[in-house]
Amino acid sequence: METNVMKLAWSIAKKGQKRFGGKVSEYFAQALKMAHKELKNRKAAISVLDEYLEGAEQNGATVKRFNNDYADVKLGDLHITIKMTIEYNGSVNETWVYFTTVRTDGTNKSKSLVRVIK
Numbered sequence: 022m023e024t025n026v027m028k029l030a031w032s033i034a035k036k037g038q039k040r041f042g043g044k045v046s047e048y049f050a051q052a053l054k055m056a057h058k059e060l061k062n063r064k065a066a067i068s069v070l071d072e073y074l075e076g077a078e079q080n081g082a083t084v085k086r087f088n089n090d091y092a093d094v095k096l097g098d099l100h101i102t103i104k105m106t107i108e109y110n111g112s113v114n115e116t117w118v119y120f121t122t123v124r125t126d127g128t129n130k131s132k133s134l135v136r137v138i139k
Contacts, residue, residue: 030056059109062116062138063089066107069118069136073103100125106132 031045033052038045067089074084074092082096092103104121115137123130 024054026056029060032056062109063107065138066105066116068116068138070103070105070120073135076116088139 026103030049030053033055034045034048037048037052041048068091070089074086075092077094077096078084080096082094084095087093090105094101094103101122101124104123106119106121108117108119109115110117117134118136118138119132120135121130121132
């Protein structure tokens with residue numbers, strides 16, 4: 022499901038108004054910039070997951086995509102669930118994309134940084 026940039030911007034502006042006071046419209050210009058960047062980075066992060074899953078399929082894995090953030094990968098006896106998370110690091114102005122993988126038997130849970138988007 023794709024998020025509308027304007028809806029996201031108004032949501033961000035409302036949070037700013039609630040936290041700092043004033044009028045929502047005073048926050049909208051900056052919120053629109055933030056929303057655009059967030060959606061752009063999210064699209065880039067989804068393409069990272071797409072590349073990873075495409076590589077898994079080329080190596081013979083069966084991939085089942087649940088949404089843009091979750092996928093199941095089966096290769097022989099190995100069955101893992103992948104969850105993508107995105108974190109923004111404002112101090113260096115980078116977005117970090119992580120994959121958390123969990124085997125279906127609950128073992129070997131790991132979180133690894135897979136890409137930095139600047």
